Amino acid sequence: MALKAQVIKAQLQIADMDRHHYQDYALHLAQHPSETDERLMIRLLAFILNASEQLEFARDLSGEGGAELWSQNLHGDIELWVLFGTPDEKWIRKASQQSRQVKIYAYGGRSVPVWWQQNAAALQRYTNLEVWQIADDSVQALGALADRRMELQCSINEGQVWITQGTESVALEPQCLKGTGV
Template identity: 50%
Template sequence: MALKATIFKARLQIADMDRDYYAEHLLTLARHPSETDERMMIRLLAFAHNASEQLEFTRGLSSDDEADLWQHSLNGEIETWIEVGVPAEDRIRKACGRARKVLVYAYGQRTAPVWWEKMESASARFDNLQVFFLAADECAQLAALAERNMDFSITIQDGHLWVASGSENIEVLPQRWK
């Protein structure tokens, strides 16, 4: 019998001073049985970092043809394609061909730098690609906040993300690799 996804609910109060975006989002996240709390929380952070009314989670790990998050224009074209982790070059190529903007949130203290060393030269031809790296300690702190019902206040300023939940406050600074 196949394992089912675990459902998480999140309330995000976002104050993004870099983009002048202020909103509250009530989200439902389905965590695939093979997905870790760390990866799910990075998906949530990527949502907050790029939040808009049109940005949405996809089937993610369940589908090879979809991003982890994406945003469509009113005519159905993919405006933003967001990947979490260290995607293969062919996946990035496909995303860059289909979307106006592609964002990768890489993590993993050992795997991400090795992946980027291989991908950096190949990524130069993709003008619509941006790559961010999240430090292991920040990812671990985010993972520790994972609960079935979550309530976060997220402030974004000068590229820094401050995530507050109850008495916990975490600062996340995505390093821009490209």
């Protein structure tokens, strides 16, 4: 019998001073049994950093041809396609061809610099691509906040992100490897 995904409920209060976006969100995320708390929280962090009314999580995490986090305009065109970890170049190419903007949130400790060194030259041709690295200690701290029911206060100012749940707080600063933040 296959294990079922766990439903995660997250209440977000986002104050993004960099984009002048202030909004509350009630999200329901599916956490597959094989997905770690750290990866779940990276997906949530990507939502926080790109929050909009059109931004949504995919129905499943199978990776079968679609984005896990994306937004579409009213005509059905994909405006933003978000990838996580250290994706293969073929997925980046597909996303870049189908979306106006692509963002990668790379994490994985020492594997990220190796992946970046191997792929940086090839990825330069994608003009609609941003690559952000999340430090391993930040990923671990975010994972510690994971819970089935979360109420998170999120503040973003000058590229720094603060996420608070109850008395626990995580401060992080994604590093831009390619794109507008470089």
